[in-house]
Amino acid sequence: xxxxxxxxxxxxxxxxxxxxxxxxxxxxxxxxxxxxxxxxxxxxxxxxxxxxxxxxxxxxxxxxxxxxxxxxxxxxxxxxxxxxxxxxxxxxxxxxxxxxxxxxxxxxxxxxxxxxxxxxxxxxxxxxxxxxxxxxxxxxxxxxxxxxxxxxxxxxxxxxxxxxxxxxxxxxxxxxxxxxxxxxxxxxxxxxxxxxxxxxxxxxxxxxxxxxxxxxxxxxxxxxxxxxxxxxxxxxxxxxxxxxxxxxxxxxxxxxxxxxxxxxxxxxxx
Amino acid sequence: xxxxxxxxxxxxxxxxxxxxxxxxxxxxxxxxxxxxxxxxxxxxxxxxxxxxxxxxxxxxxxxxxxxxxxxxxxxxxxxxxxxxxxxxxxxxxxxxxxxxxxxxxxxxxxxxxxxxxxxxxxxxxxxxxxxxxxxxxxxxxxxxxxxxxxxxxxxxxxxxxxxxxxxxxxxxxxxxxxxxxxxxxxxxxxxxxxxxxxxxxxxxxxxxxxxxxxxxxxxxxxxxxxxxxxxxxxxxxxxxxxxxxxxxxxxxxxxxxxxxxxxxxxxxxxxxxxxxxxxxxxxxxxxxxxxxxxxxxxxxxxxxxxxxxxxxxxxxxxxxxxxxxxxxxxxxxxxxxxxxxxxxxxxxxxxxxxxxxxxxxxxxxxxxxxxxxxxxxxxxxxxxxxxxxxxxxxxxxxxxxxxxxxxxxxxxxxxxxxxxxxxxxxxxxxxxxxxxxxxxxxxx
Numbered sequence: 001x002x003x004x005x006x007x008x009x010x011x012x013x014x015x016x017x018x019x020x021x022x023x024x025x026x027x028x029x030x031x032x033x034x035x036x037x038x039x040x041x042x043x044x045x046x047x048x049x050x051x052x053x054x055x056x057x058x059x060x061x062x063x064x065x066x067x068x069x070x071x072x073x074x075x076x077x078x079x080x081x082x083x084x085x086x087x088x089x090x091x092x093x094x095x096x097x098x099x100x101x102x103x104x105x106x107x108x109x110x111x112x113x114x115x116x117x118x119x120x121x122x123x124x125x126x127x128x129x130x131x132x133x134x135x136x137x138x139x140x141x142x143x144x145x146x147x148x149x150x151x152x153x154x155x156x157x158x159x160x161x162x163x164x165x166x167x168x169x170x171x172x173x174x175x176x177x178x179x180x181x182x183x184x185x186x187x188x189x190x191x192x193x194x195x196x197x198x199x200x201x202x203x204x205x206x207x208x209x210x211x212x213x214x215x216x217x218x219x220x221x222x223x224x225x226x227x228x229x230x231x232x233x234x235x236x237x238x239x240x241x242x243x244x245x246x247x248x249x250x251x252x253x254x255x256x257x258x259x260x261x262x263x264x265x266x267x268x269x270x
Numbered sequence: 271x272x273x274x275x276x277x278x279x280x281x282x283x284x285x286x287x288x289x290x291x292x293x294x295x296x297x298x299x300x301x302x303x304x305x306x307x308x309x310x311x312x313x314x315x316x317x318x319x320x321x322x323x324x325x326x327x328x329x330x331x332x333x334x335x336x337x338x339x340x341x342x343x344x345x346x347x348x349x350x351x352x353x354x355x356x357x358x359x360x361x362x363x364x365x366x367x368x369x370x371x372x373x374x375x376x377x378x379x380x381x382x383x384x385x386x387x388x389x390x391x392x393x394x395x396x397x398x399x400x401x402x403x404x405x406x407x408x409x410x411x412x413x414x415x416x417x418x419x420x421x422x423x424x425x426x427x428x429x430x431x432x433x434x435x436x437x438x439x440x441x442x443x444x445x446x447x448x449x450x451x452x453x454x455x456x457x458x459x460x461x462x463x464x465x466x467x468x469x470x471x472x473x474x475x476x477x478x479x480x481x482x483x484x485x486x487x488x489x490x491x492x493x494x495x496x497x498x499x500x501x502x503x504x505x506x507x508x509x510x511x512x513x514x515x516x517x518x519x520x521x522x523x524x525x526x527x528x529x530x531x532x533x534x535x536x537x538x539x540x541x542x543x544x545x546x547x548x549x550x551x552x553x554x555x556x557x558x559x560x561x562x563x564x565x566x567x568x569x570x571x572x573x574x575x576x577x578x579x580x581x582x583x584x585x586x587x588x589x590x591x592x593x594x595x596x597x598x599x600x601x602x603x604x605x606x607x608x609x610x611x612x613x614x615x616x617x618x619x620x621x622x623x624x625x626x627x628x629x630x631x632x633x634x635x636x637x638x639x640x641x642x643x644x645x646x647x648x649x650x651x652x653x654x655x656x657x658x659x660x661x662x663x664x665x666x667x668x669x670x671x672x673x674x675x676x677x678x679x680x681x682x683x684x685x686x687x688x689x690x691x692x693x694x695x696x697x698x699x700x701x702x703x704x705x706x707x708x709x710x711x712x713x714x
Binding site: 031050068075077191192193194195196197198200201202203 | 272273274302396397398399400401418420421422423424426430433645
C-alpha cells in the first residue's frame with residue numbers, strides 16, 4: 001500500500017498567548033509540535049505499515065524548522081519525507097495551502113500512485129478543517145472526514161471500511177481506494193517507536209520542494225497572493241462569568257421577574 | 271540498517287554532555303548523544319546566568335552568529351539583603367562590566383541547550399532525543415554500552431542497546447547511572463542537595479526596563495538573601511531576561527522537610543515581599559519550574575571515571591553555589607572528559623588508567639581547586655545559621671537606625687545600634703562568626 005500523510009507543524013496552543021497590543025499570536029518561545037490530529041494520522045499509517053506493509057510518504061508545508069515535524073514522522077516509520085518550503089508559500093490560507101499540497105501530491109503520485117491519503121481532521125491553530133477536503137477535491141478522490149476507525153477488508157480489491165464520527169452517530173462507510181481520510185484521535189494511538197527509528201529520524205534531512213523546483217507552481221495561486229482570506233483581527237474572547245442562579249421556588253415569581261427586568265435594564269437591553 | 275555501534279556514547283543533552291560530545295565529534299569520533307527530553311533543554315532548568323568564557327571555549331565563533339542563544343548581558347550584579355519589609359542593596363557595575371562582549375548573559379535552558387544541540391549536530395554529533403538510558407552494559411568490568419527504554423525494533427520488544435567503548439555520563443543531579451557504574455557509592459542525602467524553584471514572569475511592555483533601570487544592552491543579576499530564604503541557609507535570585515524576569519529561591523532539601531516549607535509557598539512568600547511586590551506588579555507567570563542542585567561538594571565527589579566510563583557536570587556535583595557556577599563547570603568538565611575519550615581511542619585502551627587523563631586534568635584546573643577550597647561550605651552554611659538568620663535582618667535594622675538618625679543625638683543612635691547588635695548576636699557571637707568566616711575563607 002502506498003500511503004501519503006500530510007501534516008502540519010503548529011504552535012503548542014496550550015502555551016499560546018495573544019499580544020494584547022497587536023492582536024497577533026505570540027509565537028516567540030512557543031514550542032512547536034506536530035498537530036495532534038496529524039499525529040494520529042501518522043499513527044494509522046504506521047500501524048498499517050506494520051500490519052500489511054506499506055510505503056509512507058509524509059509532506060508538510062512550512063518554514064525550514066518544520067523539518068522537526070517530519071523527523072517525528074520518521075520516528076513513526078515514514079519512508080520518505082518532503083518539506084514544501086518557500087517564502088512564496090507564506091501567508092497561505094486554506095485555498096492556497098490545498099492548492100500547494102495537491103500539486104505536490106500529484107507530482108509525487110507520478111512515481112507511484114497513492115492508495116490512501118491521510119490528514120488530521122483539523123489543525124489546532126486554525127481549526128478550519130478545510131485543507132483535507134480541499135486537497136481531496138483537487139485530486140478528485142473520495143473524501144471521508146472525521147474518521148475514527150479504519151478496517152481493511154480486502155487488500156486485493158483495495159476495499160476498506162471507515163467509521164466516521166458525525167453529530168448524530170457513527171457512519172460506517174465502505175470505500176474502494178484511493179480515498180482521502182481526515183482523522184480524529186480515535187483512529188490509532190501513537191506507537192512507542194523503537195530506537196532504530198529514532199536514530200533514523202535524528203539523521204533525516206527532508207527533501208525540500210520550493211516554489212520552482214521540482215514543481216513550477218503558479219505564483220498567483222501561492223501564499224498570501226493566492227489567499228482571498230484576510231485575518232481582520234485576533235482576540236481573546238472575554239471569559240463569561242458564571243451567572244447568578246436564583247430559584248423561583250425560593251424567591252417567588254414576582255421577585256424573579258423584577259430581578260430579570262432589573263438586570264436587562266442594567267445592561268441597556270430594556 | 272541503523273548502526274548501533276559508536277565510538278562514544280554521551281548520556282544526557284545538557285551543557286556537560288553537549289560539550290563532551292562536541293569535543294569528541296570534532297576529533298572525528300563517531301559520537302551519539304542520547305537525551306531523554308523531547309529536545310535538548312526540554313527537561314533542564316537553571317536560574318539563568320551563563321558565563322561567556324565557558325561558551326567560547328566550546329564555540330569559539332559564538333559572536334559570529336546573528337542570534338545569540340542568550341537573553342540579556344549581565345552588567346550589574348550583587349546582593350539584595352532582605353529583611354521582613356526592607357532591603358539593603360549591594361550591587362556593582364562599572365565600565366568593564368558594560369564592555370562588549372559581556373562576560374555573562376542571562377539565558378533560558380530551553381533555548382541555550384537547544385542551541386548547543388545545533389552546534390553539536392554541526393560538529394557531527396548524532397543527537398537523539400526522547401531516549402532514556404535505563405542501564406549500562408558492563409562486560410568484564412568494562413562499561414561497553416547502554417540499554418535504553420526503547421525497543422530494539424517494531425517486532426523485537428527487548429530493550430535496545432547501543433554500544434561504544436566509552437560512555438560519558440552527563441545525566442545530571444539524579445545520578446542513577448553513575449551509581450550503577452560504581453563511580454558513586456550511594457544516592458545523595460537531603461542535606462547534600464538544594465531544591466530551587468523558579469518562575470519566569472512577564473511584565474507589561476517597557477516595564478522591565480523602567481522598573482529595573484535597564485537599557486537594551488544592560489541587565490541585572492542579583493542574589494536575594496535573608497527573608498528570601500526565610501532566614502535559612504539558601505538564596506533567592508532575580509535575573510532580567512529580554513522581556514521578562516526570572517525569580518527563584520532555593521533551600522537545602524532537608525530544610526523544606528524540617529521546617530515543613532512547601533517550595534511554591536516559599537516562592538509565593540518572596541513574590542509578596544514588600545520590596546519585590548511592586549516590582550512584580552501585573553506580572554504574568556510564563557513558566558514555573560524546580561530543580562535539584564547538587565551541593566555535595568568535595569567530600570561527596572564521585573570517582574570521575576572508571577573502565578570505559580566518565581562522568582561530568584552535575585552528575586559529579588560540579589557546582590559552586592557561592593559564585594553561581596554550574597553551567598560553566600559542566601562545559602569545562604565535558605571538554606576535559608571528551609579529550610580523555612579521544613586519548614583513549616588513540617591509545618586503543620579504555621581502562622581507568624587511560625581515562626584518568628580526565629581526572630588529572632580536572633584536578634589541575636581551578637574547578638577542583640575551588641571544590642577543595644570550598645569543601646566545608648555546606649557544613650559552614652548549615653552550622654553557622656546566623657549568617658542567614660540574624661545578619662540580614664540586623665544589617666537592615668542598623669542601616670535603618672543610621673539613616674534615620676536626623677533630629678537625635680548621634681551618640682544615642684550609635685549606642686542603640688551597639689545595643690541592638692549585642693542583643694541580636696552579642697560581641698562573642700560576632701567575633702566567633704568573624705573568626706569562623708575567616709577560617710573558612712582561609713580554607714582551614
